[in-house]
Amino acid sequence: MNAHDAVPDDVRTAYEAACTRLLSLQSDDGSWEGEMEWNTTILSQYVIVLRVLQRPPDEGSRQGMVTHFRNTRTPEGGWGMHPAAPPSPYATLLAYVALRLLGLGPGDPLTAGARKWLGTQPGGARCVPQWGRFWLAVLGIVPYREVAPFPPEAMLLPRWFPLHPERLLGWTRMLYQAMSYLYGARFRADLGPLADALRRELFATPATPSAPGPDVVFPRGRLLRALQQCLRGWERVHSRRLRRAALERCHHAVVDEQYASPVHGLSSVNALMECLVLFAHDRRHPMLDAAVARLEYWRWADEKNGVRICGERSLVWDTTFAVQALLAAGPQHRSEQAASALHKACTYLRAARITTYPGLNPPLRKVIGGWAFSDGDSRWPVGDCTAEAVDALLGARDALGSGAGPAGTDGPLPPRSLSGALDVILDRQNRDGGFGTLDRQRTGRWLDVLNPTEMFAQCMVDSSSVDCTGSALTALARMRGLLPPRERRRADAAIRRGATYLRSAQNPDGSFAGTWGINYTYAAFHAARGLRAAGAPPDDPALRLLGHWLTATQLADGGWGEDWRGCVEQRYIALGHALPEMTSWAVLAGLDTLGPGSPSVAAGVRWLCTAQEADGSWSDDHVNAVFFATMMINYRLYAAYFPTLALGRYLRAVTPITPRGAA
Template sequence: MQTQDRSTASNCPIIRETLQNAITASQNHLLSIQYPDGYWWAVLESNVTITAEVVLLHKIWGTDKTRPLHKVETYLRNEQREHGGWELYYGDGGELSTSVEAYMALRLLGVPASDPALLKAKEFILERGGISKTRIFTKFHLALIGCYDWQGIPSIPPAIMLLPDNFPVTIYEMSSWARGSTVPLLIVFDKKPIYLTEPGINLDELYAEGVENVRYELPKSGDWADLFVGLDKGFKFAEVSNLMPLREAGLKAAEKWVLERQEATGDWGGIIPAMLNSLLALRALHYDPCDPIVDRGLQAVDRFAVETEEIYWIQPCVSPVWDTALVMRALVESGMEPNRPELVRAGEWLLDKQILDYGDWAVKNKKGKPGAWAFEFDNRFYPDVDDSAVVVMALDAVTLPDEELKRSAIARTLKWILSMQCKEGGWAAFDLDNNQDWLNAIPYGDLKAMIDPNTADVTARVLEMSGRCDLSLGSFALRRALAYLIKEQEQDGSWFGRWGVNYIYGTSGAISALALIATESHISNIERGAAWLLSCQNSDGGWGETCQSYNDPSLKGQGDSTASQTAWALAGLMAAVEASTTVAGSTLTPETLSAIERGIEYLIATQRSDGTWDESYFTGTGFPCHFYLKYHLYQQHFPLTALGRYQKLMSNPPNCPS
């Protein structure tokens, strides 16, 4: 799907009134959904496994009767596709592990195996190899209720909790999300509990080879990672023989770690996997359901729920800080006065959310001082670089009553971000030099998300922050960051997108950064990136990219057009246009302006009468190839940002006759 060839740029045919009407409608919608405290917050959607695992959690704790779990049945039935399975992301054709967990949840909710929907799901699951071919975490959840044997689940020595910080391998070499999930799993994997549920179920019908023929063992991959499979056999022998060294001390340390990291609101890490695993650990340790720690934890899970008259489901996370900062940027960039009361309330809310406590990041970062932001309402242990950089840009764009307070907050954040620069020159999301890739080979790391290395998109965000807010990173840090970002550019001109789908996201961010801070020195990199974006414009004028591009890079930049991905591509192209007009010898092609115009036309044409856009596709990334997200505000604020930047660009149109 290529952009149509046009030999000359049009004479700016988009009527200014039409453009302004689209901007105003979008602004009015966003203002109408602002919360009274000043923040914006919309639903964050993933696949159905999160909800299925919450059903299992409540069945295990016996708290299922106090939640409207009967509505989950309707939700899961609605999400089942015609082929019988459930999807990892919209339109993927169905995914095995996701489907097994949805099937499990429906059985736990009392749906019989003879139900037509489950018969159809069973056929889908068996055709793909059944339970034995699912991921480790699916098997783990099944083992909790006796539907899979613990022998096929990896063992993790609890003694790893006792390793000193300066040891070559500790839990802090895992990504923050892997760490928050793994520490409680040390307890659960050690205890190997099997819980009786009401109703009691088995899933024998989902073993393609027949349940009597199942081999409960870790799969081998045929490479050096099989070393871990051999080690696992040794660990299991030590468990059975009661020879596991420092077992009790390790379990006590894991329990202490889990308890210390619970927020006052009950959350752990602000993400459902860490919250569920922590509650499972407490259950394995025989905590009482009425214990305040457990009660707070269960209530925290409840706050992630979305309930209507008919359905009930659970979000994987909540994103108010991220949503608020991005909406603020969109409103200002689309022409709203920076001292407007709604923006002032939002800015003051963000200032109040700055984290001034030390978190897990400080274990490897001994020099940094607190001053960052997290993604969620409450998450003091895990602020992140990406959110912090976006918040800085949002605050810089607005005018607050106490500008000195704002500047102090920004200064603290800049120092913290600089202290988080990795050895390779870039920035990761949550930790410093969290890059030991071999951890992805351990048996239970089959999501390949055990580490948090520096990435092009987060690095670009920091560089964009520096340029847009006139904040100096220092020449040494800047040179290293630029070198890293350029090294990450692919041969075709694109950049990989770790946190958004995918190359469109990464390329847009990199161009936007380079155009602000390295225009002349890196104009060729900017132009190559822009050329790649031009090459994948769809015939309808928009851009889209399938999540499958993470599995198959030949699909990069290919997919049905979406509002959010079109807005990303436009942001990158408009940044390239502005950069090109300031560099001697750089020529702006008419085709570029024509492509931008067609992209804007696509956004205007697909905007609904209430000022909103709609898209079904998932354009956010949790773990590439394994877990994707749909931010329900992405399709609103990113298009508004693009429209606002286009309006500014056309106020002095390059190569466009006046």
């Protein structure tokens, strides 16, 4: 059966239902946002910080937090690092401590079950990675000598030095300057008798040598162990005067971030650490009250799952893809309600563009003219978020005309705004031609060898990724025709270099490895759209090879599904059943490689139509994204807008474009 003959009616019905569902999820301000479901570790850290700051939650919040811990506990009695994971010593240890701080006794079913499970692990609570030990040291439960050294003196190194913190990835750099202050000051909270009780409960058995626990995915290598041994020696002989200067440098860096991000921090983890630094520096610090108040931004609550703290907010990111999904099928499939929603969304995205930087010191990267992942109050623009916002706004401009913007403007994105967006995107292009996120790569990947976290990978430098590069090339290709000649030449050169990077990143079997989504399927979507945007025809050898890989990995049910474990093991692992996001990414990549007439693409589309619920939704209870290679996330709205986008683009590809209302 030819895909052009019988499928479009089914696809049209499914697409219209998906659009109706998507429209129902739009907020009054024009944005979309779904919860980024992760794990309980940030909630645990939030509870710890409130206790250290002597600002206990109100009773309603306390009950909501306990509810969330209860609802997310695994059958074994612990807590996992993501919704699909087995129990984690790190997450379980922090949850146990947080529950005790919330007033639960050691005999409560939640705490007793957690302690029992920890006791089954080799070494018990001692098997937690270094980040767990750091929090125990902050609480005064273990001495700082058991924590990997975070010397603040690194902040005093010359900026050209290879180990200067400025060379780190932005998230890591901000954490380092806060953690190193707490480590260097040997800050310890006063829990009173509870500290001794926790010490007895968690370390009831004598210490014995044990293998690294299951959270230690990347054990410390010989070079890192040698460096840490030297740093421990430094802790015994360092100059007190130099230590005071280093601590003050860390404190100033935290204060600068408070000014640079006056509404909320870079992430919830960073914001929590910075509160501790301000408190450790001065319990009556003039910025502390505002810093604590900002933590409310990261709070997520509902009656079913209680109170939790999200790792990130995704308003800009979700809104850009929702806009693209509503535009995907073309004007003949766009309702008046959708057009109105697009106008509101464009207004939101325009307002979310970063136009000021209130920090005390010049930023390390281009800021003005970009978009953050979260919202317009963030001062941390991200390369692919900026690219997707540009793509969405220019797509709306092409589809809706200048009316997509407020009266008296030049449409959703005036030409003068394109220059700022171009600068932000190009500032994230690395020497290899690929694009990063917050920063340009400032040192070699060799720095990953010195990664002290034991739990994360790819967290030391802002390396290029296929995902970010595909987004950047798509936006650059769309905006280039609107740029003046000089900037157009800059965009063209960046596109050529980016396409070269994508070709070099392709694996021999045709696949690409992802960085921010799961995993090879997500990368296929971005690689295909990026190469097509760069001018590659469908029969380009790289695209043909990617098309063969898509066909070879298609499941018997017609869809695609990828196991999250492949991110950790750095290989493709298929699931036994399809998932809506991964099927959507594969269909979108297939449209750019195999073409709309391909049986594989048609089968994927049929799976999406069949898997759709009566209300126009798809199942959204599975992990679909990743950060730092090991931390899995579930973006709740991925299952809403990516299938809509795939169905819309397929529908547009297989049906002729006719004026709406024509016979």
